[in-house]
Amino acid sequence: MTGTPAPSPSTPSASGAPLDRIRVGSAPDSWGVWFPDDPQQVPWQRFLDEVAQAGYSWIELGPYGYLPTDPARLTDEVTARGLQVSAGTVFTSLHRGPDVWDETWAHVSRVAELTRAMGAAHLVVIPSFWRDDKTAELIEPAELTNEQWRHLARGTERLAREVGEKYGLRIAVHPHADTHIDTEEHVVRFLDATDSDLVNLCLDTGHYAYCGGDSVELIERYGERIDYLHLKQVDPEILADVVREGTPFGPAVRQGVMCEPPRGVPELEPVLTAAQNLGVDLFAIVEQDMYPCPPDQPFPIAERTRRFLRGCGA
Known part of the structure; x- marks a missing residue:
């Protein structure tokens, strides 16, 4: 297996343009998986079976x-289902400074080692939450100090260097709600x-819209920094209520703020077209x-979403 997307036949989008630079996959998150072990989540065997049956060939x-x-x-499990791994994911708290480095690296190195072993080339890095995603309890202030911003920037650069030198992976930092x-x-x-x-982005279209951003504008403005995409939509009516009430991300998800395409925003075909235009x-x-x-x-959502994305040309 390889983490480099392989060429595939061009499929015209609804606008007629082929999206032949885009490789679509899915992730455990689309099966309601947020934690390594949780009785409310589907068993991993079922996730692998269903993600393959839904028509995806790449997973995180x-x-x-x-x-x-x-x-x-x-390797045996994913190969038997015709799947390949695109990336691993880590959470970090690098804004807290050098004191958290050893603990961070202990976690990152385990994930990076498995990611490399699976033939992937990317490590998605998600900043830690400032409020708990289960209880909504405030963990720390939502705004960083100038010193914390410096810690975050320098720590992320160090992480990128270490991961690149030791594991041959590229990091893609994931802007995320409540981080x-x-x-x-x-x-x-x-x-x-x-x-x-050293440092580029995993642009999550849903999280960026949740936080008021325009994915197409970001791609067009900072295209050279976009190294990976997560495709997701937000229900604008539920989001308006979330913003009005100041609802934390975890409870907002339980309210259905992240929705099945094409029912939400942003429109995904313009995002995919902008990404394709990066060349x-x-x-x-x-997700x-x-x-x-x-x-x-x-599973039925995953099937419909894959069908919808094919209609977009991806």
Whole structure:
């Protein structure tokens, strides 16, 4: 297996343009998986079976420990279903400074080792939440100090260097609701503070819209910094209520704020077209946050979403 997207036949989009640089996949998140082990989540075998049956060939690892962590076993499991791994995912708190480095690296190195062993080339890096995603309890202030921004930028650059040198992976930092890299202002500040040769983005269309951003504008303005995509939509009516009430992200997800395309925003075909116009190969991994959810809910949504994306040309 390889983490480099392989060529595939061009499929015309609704507008007639082929999206032949986009490689679509899905992730455990689309099956309601947020944690390594949780009785409310579907077993990993069912996720692998259903993601393949829904028509996807690329997956992410999801939370470390949800899928088998033995590379030989995981290779056998994904290969048997015609799947390949595009990326692993880690959470970090690098804004807290050098004191958290050892703990961060212990976690990152485990995930990076498995990611490399599965032939993937990307490590998605999500900043830690400033309020708990289960209880909504405030963990720390929502705004960083100038010193914390410096810690975040320098720590992320160090992480990129170490991951690249030791594992041959590229990091893609994921702006995310209820983290310190969320709004357009914060995303741009982070990009301007980091070395473009080291640090790039995983643009999640749903999270960016949730936080008021325009994905197409970001791609057109900072295209050289977009290294990976997560495809997701937000229900604008539920989002308006979330914003009005100041609802934390976890409860907002339980209200259905992240919805099945094409029912929400942003429109995905313009996003995919903008990404295609960058002229580079990009993974576009479907993620529809819906933790927790009934076990029979994800599969039909995944099938419909794959069909919808094919209609967009991806």
